[in-house]
Amino acid sequence: MALPNGPVATSSEVEAVLFDLVDVYDRAYEAAAAELSLSPAQACVLGRLDERRGMGALAEELGCDASNITQIVVRLEALGLVTREPDPRDRRGRLVARTTRGDEINQRFATAFTFARTAVARLSAAEQDQLTALLRKALG
Amino acid sequence: MALPNGPVATSSEVEAVLFDLVDVYDRAYEAAAAELSLSPAQACVLGRLDERRGMGALAEELGCDASNITQIVVRLEALGLVTREPDPRDRRGRLVARTTRGDEINQRFATAFTFARTAVARLSAAEQDQLTALLRKALG
DNA sequence: AATGATGCTTGATTCGCTCAAGTAATTCGG
DNA sequence: CCGAATTACTTGAGCGAATCAAGCATCATT
Secondary structure (H helix, E strand, O other): OOOOOOOOOOOOHHHHHHHHHHHHHHHHHHHHHHHOOOOHHHHHHHHOOOOOEEHHHHHHHHOOOHHHHHHHHHHHHHOOOEEEEEOOOOOOOEEEEEOHHHHHHHHHHHHHOOHHHHHHHOOOHHHHHHHHHHHHHHHO | OOOOOOOOOOOOHHHHHHHHHHHHHHHHHHHHHHHOOOOHHHHHHHHOOOOOEEHHHHHHHHOOOHHHHHHHHHHHHHOOOEEEEEOOOOOOOEEEEEOHHHHHHHHHHHHHOOHHHHHHHOOOHHHHHHHHHHHHHHHO
16 A cells, blocks of 8 residues: 655644545545556546547646556556557557446446545535535635 | 546546545645655655654554565665664664654655645635534545 | 564565657658 | 658666565564
């Protein structure tokens, strides 16, 4: 399991609970991926393929090197969750798309990653709106 | 940079902003560590050494294998940020403690990781209390 | 004193991530 | 239309994080 990101010394209560949230979220994500024998990175990429798209688009959206995406996609392809076809419009490019099995696994992952859903469900509709507003404001 | 953890398909607005928060938090943590040439894991371990403690205690608190901690501590030691002395009470154990330089770097990291601090600062005291309460409730 | 548990390290392996180079295809300037 | 940059991606090398299986030394128990 990945080490948590924080805290050095939580100066306030809010910061502490914020850290807690991030930690629990990250661990839940990782655990959900592990249930399906996926790494978090694999689950992430798989989740971004609702439409077929090029490697570069993925790399840019995920803010990492293209070669990183190559590796992850190669593994997803080896697992039969993804295909990589040449782009007819630009034969340099490769279009990545989920296979039916990829769709299925992605769906199962979405089901397994209950954290955000159940956390939100503990709040009333009004509270959810409040939380959204507060976090938006905090994020600036 | 590490790939984000999410989203498959954000079903609600709250979930989306929650994901955003986690993503920005994680990236900020990583960036702050990188400023000091530390990996997130190294920054994390360094931050847990306000008091000297054994490897096992660290592993348990961080929820990972002891051998993982060994590696990270070895690197921190090589960087001169940490010492590893035999435990006089139990000579199997090794007590890890920050060096003065380790203290300094840890302090600088705390300064560099502004995200939680500045996010919270955008809220009034009342809003901070609200947010704390909401997140606590959501975390269950 | 022997047996077993504990605390940590080592070695092997996998994955994520980055950087530097390389290849192929496209675009652009002349 | 041709050569030069640019773009899209892959490959290879290298590092850190993480896990697992073994191993070693040191307690702790009987």
